[in-house]
Amino acid sequence: MTLREVSTRRNRAERTDLGTSLDRALAILEMVSGNGGGTTNAELARRLSIPTSSCSYVLQRLERTGYLTRSEETRRYELGIKVLGLAHGVLRDTGLPGAVDSILKEIAEKTGQAVIIAILCKDRITILRRTGLPELNGVDFEMGSSFPAHATAIGKMLLARLSDADLRELLDSQQLVKRSPRTINSKDDLMRNLVDIRRRGHSTSNGELFMRIRGLAVPIMDDAGQTCAGLTVAGPRLRLDDDEAIRTIHDGAAMISKRLRETAEHRRSLNSPFDVLTALRHFAADRII
Known part of the structure; x- marks a missing residue:
């Protein structure tokens, strides 16, 4: 496999990963928005049918950027000020x-x-x-x-x-x-x-x-x-x-x-x-x- 083919395959994989992450992030925001009282990582992962580790990664990104907040008491995620x-x-x-x-x-x-x-x-x-x-x-x-x-x-x-x-x-x-x-x-x-x-x-x-x-x-x-x-x-x-x-x-x-x-x-x-x-x-x- 040539260097160009390796680079092309890597770029495609990155675009696919970005699309998947974006789709998951939007789905998570919709689910949290429609669930009064917040939602846990486990609940979201189950509803999305994805591993809890993958869901946790997206949740951390959304929390870090202000789109979600997490209660220290309940550990549930709610919509953030962003x-x-x-x-x-x-x-x-x-x-x-x-x-x-x-x-x-x-x-x-x-x-x-x-x-x-x-x-x-x-x-x-x-x-x-x-x-x-x-x-x-x-x-x-x-x-x-x-x-x-x-x-x-x-x-x-x-x-x-x-x-x-x-x-x-x-x-x-x-x-x-x-x-x-x-x-x-x-x-x-x-x-x-x-x-x-x-x-x-x-x-x-x-x-x-x-x-x-x-x-x-x-x-x-x-x-x-x-x-x-x-x-x-x-x-x-x-x-x-x-x-x-x-x-x-x-x-x-x-x-x-x-x-x-x-x-x-x-x-x-x-x-x-x-x-x-x-x-x-x-x-x-x-x-x-």
Whole structure:
């Protein structure tokens, strides 16, 4: 074997190792994000089906660079401040906080519930903004939290807005894990539920993620008529047949869509290359959080 062949093989191996490490790091961040209370090395290694030594190597790199922190008491890993910084950077660039915070506060005051904006990230939702109730039955739905889409009102709404082809491809590659006794874990049942959501124009959940927490959700649309995010109200005392609450979140979603379009138009008028609606869709596709 020539020196050039040895060098080429080594470079290929390094690129493969880099890709594997990067894939593992992203998978670990997603798992830690979706698991409140932190996760251990052993738990992550088991879920990733990799040796604990390999998982430990990636965890140490993520901890050293600030993307994860580890509790000295529990030895469990949680998201670090670096991830929060990325999230704040994305939100700042999209103009989302200034565009929607006053609307979310108004919805929270009218409904008496928590109000959340989230996006679809493959088979999970990621929370971008929330206000209202500080906790829902002890669960803090904070910015950056990630939950299974099929177990939430906002997730089912966003799934229902996918094309039939994209939805089938997504469901074929995923398992519907039960998060509570009421979680839909049959793909046929979920498909029927999504068809009904498309017909109604809003989605509901009743204890499907956490018992006693109910949710109503509607889509946030861009100027091309595409869904870029979802808006939900959630709480233990929410009535799922409350017509006033449904009208309130529909009106709120329309106002948010309008403000996001205005923000994007203003940026374009300044010759800014950043489009808020495109950014939201890219944010969902690329799993920045």
